[in-house]
Amino acid sequence: MAVYTPLSTEQVREFLNHYDLGELVAFQGIAEGVENSNFLLQTTRGRFILTLFERRMDPAELPWFLELMGRLSARGLSCPQPIADRTGRTLSQLAGKPGVIVSFLPGSSQAHPDAWACRAVGRALAELHEAGKGMGARANRLGPEAWPVLLEACGDGKGGESAEFSALQAEAGQALSRLLPAWPKPEALPRGQIHADLFPDNVFFLSDAYERRLSGVIDFYFACTDFLTYDLAIVLNAWCFEEADAAESRSGGSSEGRVIFRPDKAAAVLEGYESLRPLEPAERAALPVLCQGAAMRFLLTRLYDWTHTPPDAQVTRKDPWAYAERLRHFMRLSPQAFSLPVETGLKDGGGREVKA
Template sequence: MAVYTDVQDEALRAFLADYDLGELMAFRGIAEGVENSNYALKTTRGDWILTLYEKRVDPAELPWFLGLMRHLAGSGLDCPEPVAGRDGEALRELAGRPAAICTFLPGVWPRRVRPAHCAPLGSALAALHVAGEGFFAERPNALGPAGWAPLLDGCRASGDSVRPGLIAELDTHLSGILAGWPAPGTLPRGHIHADLFPDNVFFLDGPDGQPRVSGVIDFYFACTDLLAYDIAVCLNAWCFEADFSFNATKARAILGAYAAVRPLTAAERAALPVLCRGAAIRFLLTRLFDWTHTPPGALVTRKDPLDYLRRLRFFAAADGEQALGL
């Protein structure tokens, strides 16, 4: 469910009057996603995406997100570009919510990740990191290492109802991750997507029949942090099979294609195992918090936190960077 705020036809037409996008022909809600309300628009000037930002997004941070997307699109990355109205502003209000229109990107996200998807993903991730270098405003990672202990504390009362002994196991994992986390200044930093799951990457078939990335979407967890942490997120999200076995072929494809665009430093390679553990516990904790705090009947779709416990255990047992495909 991804339409939390209904938009009436009359209100939408009044909203579009502030843009030079032609006449409205059709609009419909988009069922995918969990954070915001999204609509597909068709006008006489083309196809667009309308997003209404819901309560989990801080309106004060929206100019940063939209500014980053505009910068990345202007630097050649295939990502949504915010559309300015006639007054030059991209951020407006509709149905009592902050709202923006972005360009439409063709393609579909892979319901089943194949090795052929992974090299294009690695190239696109590196291109994102390189393109972000000229965007100078920063946004701290609110879901980085400093936020993990508070998240875990918020789950103590009911976390063991998900799995007996879960909180004690996570305490042990988190202590080890924080002790081994790279010291400030030791790894390259920049703007990262921080949520580059398969449903946030669109693909089309290229002339050779192989998939190519046609769009990177959903930048509303983007922030300024370790570039290699973004790689670790992708290794968690793209390289595990249905039985939770780690596919090193996929990992090698991501890492090799990434390094062909932006070579990794020796320190980044050495840090990848702990960064992967950190990415695993980050998604485990946010899922666990939602699982234990979302009331029955709420519109937010809960995701199983134990999926990331299995990933965390794999990375904790992995013997160095070689186990990750390096």
């Protein structure tokens, strides 16, 4: 989430007049994320999330996302529900942008998820894949076909002139030339509706003295139809690496880079996922390449955003170099890495944990 389009109190109040959600008490922008403008609304009837769709979003595809969230919610997945205005529309216009109000989910994200949270998100991802069955397809606009275009566009923005930036672009280009020919054919693996952005900040948890549980999944606006295992690869990238200093303090390991890989977390993600949807042998064999692709996708979009984000946008820019290190890690893995027991397969030939 982020804020590219600032709103006034009067604009928000006028927009709310079309809904049965009570009177506006307060609102604030949400700076996390990189794509759309998001606001937390407090009204006399509760809290809600207002999203204005920006940049990479095709307005013609917005009904698909809203249908997906409605379907998943109806099938038991805790996710935001689009709220209709008094005319029955869930999609409206505000400040010249398409906008939607969705329900607010309780809970908080975990910046440093442990193995329990990784197991829970693996299970939730499998539930999402099962609940999405039977829905019409939407192409992945940030799939392999888009990566060369993104890489080329990265050089067009401001701030891309540094030697470090140029070296990262060159490294991505070399990796891409090896990755694309190895990418699975569309019919090679099971496909379905995927979240495609299931990072820790898009998953909420609740806990008290008696219970700890995953309370919700948010931000479905990258969702699309693709390999189900590609979604799993995104989670392995997003949930199973830690900043090197934090990981070293717990594990006694060492790393020269920004991040360190945690095989125990990867094992937990896979255990949670396969408790509901066991992987086919072909999916397991494809995971090393899919993990490289997931790292490449976020490396390229972060690289692009690093130089193209407007300076006045309320956005937390994400580090592309951390995903270069993930890419290097997965490129070093044996092709059989996920066909072995995870704690064994994700170590190097000497039995040591592979550091990114």
